[in-house]
Amino acid sequence: MSKEKKPILNELFESRNKYKELAEDIDKEEFIKVVKSRRSVRVYNEEPVKEQDMRACLELALLAPNSSNLQQWEFYWVRNQEKKNKLIDYCLGQPAAKTAQELVVAVARPDFWKVNQKRMLEKIDAMGDKAPKSARKYYSKIVPLAYRQGFFSIRGYLKKLAIEIRGIKKPTPREPYNKKGMSVWAHKSTALACENLMLSLRAYGYDSCPMEGMDSKRIKALLGLKNPAEISMVISAGKRAENGVYGKQVRFDNKYFIHEL
Ligand SMILES: Cc1cc2nc3c(=O)[nH]c(=O)nc-3n(C[C@H](O)[C@H](O)[C@H](O)COP(=O)(O)O)c2cc1C
DSSP states (O other): OOOOOOOHHHHHHSSOOOOOOOOOOOOHHHHHHHHHHOOBOSOBOSOOOOHHHHHHHHHHHTTSOOGGGOOOEEEEEEOOHHHHHHHHHHTTTOHHHHTOSEEEEEEEOTTHHHHHHHHHHHHHHHTGGGSOHHHHHIIIIIHHHHHOOOGGGHHHHHHHHHHHHHHHHSOOOOOOOSHHHHHHHHHHHHHHHHHHHHHHHHHTTOEEEEEOOSOHHHHHHHHTOOTTOEEEEEEEEEOBOTTOSOSSOOOOOGGGTOOOO
16 A cells, blocks of 8 residues: 555545534525625615624624634624714715615734634634544644744745745645735635625625725724734625615626636
């Protein structure tokens, strides 16, 4: 038998898993309705979003898939009227913010790899003997290897050099290796959670609009956030006014975007 080392992810996760979670039956027509009726709403009516609904939708946002399950996001539901007025101003007073019943700022947290690595290791420790060794190895060894970039990303660039050499001969995971890469890493997962939030709002009977037309520096100061936290987008919520959607949904032909090889 060959003693060749297995690729790291296979080594970590294959076999021995006894956990079972059956896929639930879904009413696909209802899901399609949610997806198709989600529109970016620019004018909301006066109807409030129920507090418990908003909370439920935010909780559903947190169920989005995310890189290494490190949950590199934060959601600030701005409820204080004074702060809300400032946030509307920092969203350039656009109607999607001005007429909104609720406003949520989605924040990407590249630094959360470390915060949540610690939390995950604590969870793993709490499982005692039941904790899979592979999980401990992943969070204690692989996660720092992948996400620690070091001072001025020096460690990241050294890693990049090693990656380039290794990558000549075999498939090798390449990103992230610098600050910019960590930013992309955090924004990807945060954006998925944002979509969960917007679809959840629709499923609860509300509407939403994502906004990046905003002053991210001022919003960061409003929330008391410092680097490397980055504002991903602001999401407004409420129920659409009669003239709340600006026109029919426009998408270009599928052929430009869906490629089958
Ligand atoms: C990241 C992101 C930023 C956006 N920023 C704004 C914005 O600042 N203001 C706005 O009115 N719409 C904004 N939109 C909404 C888009 O214009 C909208 O999604 C697009 O026109 C497609 O329309 P639909 O969402 O109704 O399908 C943004 C959407 C995304 C995903």
